[in-house]
Amino acid sequence: MWGKEDYLLNFLILFQRLIAKNVKLTHLGLENVKTLCAVDVAYDREEGYAVAVKQEGDKIEYKITKGKVTFPYIPGFLFMREAPIMIKAIEGYQCDLLLVDGHGLAHPRKSGIATVIGVLLDIPTMGIAKSKLAGDIVEENGIYYVVINGEKVGVKAGKYFYSPGNKTDLQDVIEMSKRGYPEILKIADKLSKQAKKDKNMSSDYKIW
Numbered sequence: 001m002w003g004k005e006d007y008l009l010n011f012l013i014l015f016q017r018l019i020a021k022n023v024k025l026t027h028l029g030l031e032n033v034k035t036l037c038a039v040d041v042a043y044d045r046e047e048g049y050a051v052a053v054k055q056e057g058d059k060i061e062y063k064i065t066k067g068k069v070t071f072p073y074i075p076g077f078l079f080m081r082e083a084p085i086m087i088k089a090i091e092g093y094q095c096d097l098l099l100v101d102g103h104g105l106a107h108p109r110k111s112g113i114a115t116v117i118g119v120l121l122d123i124p125t126m127g128i129a130k131s132k133l134a135g136d137i138v139e140e141n142g143i144y145y146v147v148i149n150g151e152k153v154g155v156k157a158g159k160y161f162y163s164p165g166n167k168t169d170l171q172d173v174i175e176m177s178k179r180g181y182p183e184i185l186k187i188a189d190k191l192s193k194q195a196k197k198d199k200n201m202s203s204d205y206k207i208w
Contacts (some may be wrong), residue, residue, distance in 0.1 A: 118166025125165030
C-alpha cells in the first residue's frame with residue numbers, strides 16, 4: 001500500500017517541499033519567550049491523546065484532545081499522523097514558542113512535524129526528537145551539529161536532537177539544547193500517557 005510509487009506519498013512529498021519553501025528562519029531569542037508551549041501525543045491503538053501544555057511564569061496549564069489517528073507511522077511523514085491532533089490540542093493557546101516532540105528542519109525534506117505546524121499556523125516552533133531521522137553528526141567547537149547536504153539544520157545534545165521548526169534559528173536551538181531537555185515537554189509526555197490510561201482524566205486543567 002505504501003510503495004515508492006504510491007500517489008499519496010508522492011503528493012505528501014510535494015506538500016513537504018512547499019512547506020520547506022515557506023519556512024521563516026529568524027532569530028527568536030529565548031529571552032523573549034514569556035509564554036512557552038509544548039505538545040506530545042500518546043496512543044491506545046488508533047486512539048490518540050494529544051496534550052498541549054502552556055507555561056507562563058509560574059503558571060502551568062494543559063489541554064487534552066482525544067481522537068482517531070488512522071494514518072500509519074511512516075518515517076519522514078509523522079506530520080500526517082500527529083499534526084492534525086496536535087494542532088487541535090494547541091487551539092486557543094497563544095504561544096511565543098511551541099516545542100514539538102519531533103523534528104523540524106532536521107528532516108530529509110527540511111519539513112518535519114515542527115516545521116509543518118509552524119508554517120501552517122505561522123508561529124515560532126522548535127522540534128526536539130529522541131532519534132535522528134537524517135543527516136550526519138559533525139562536531140565543531142564542542143557543538144554536535146546535524147548536517148544534511150552540507151547544511152547545519154540542528155544539533156544533538158545528549159540523546160536528543162534539536163532543530164528549528166519555523167520563526168526560530170540555529171542559535172535558538174543551540175541555546176535551548178544547552179538548557180537540557182525541556183521540563184515542559186516532559187510534562188506533556190507524562191500527561192499524554194496518563195490520559196491514555198485514564199479515559200476520564202480532566203481535559204482542561206491548571207496544574208499550578
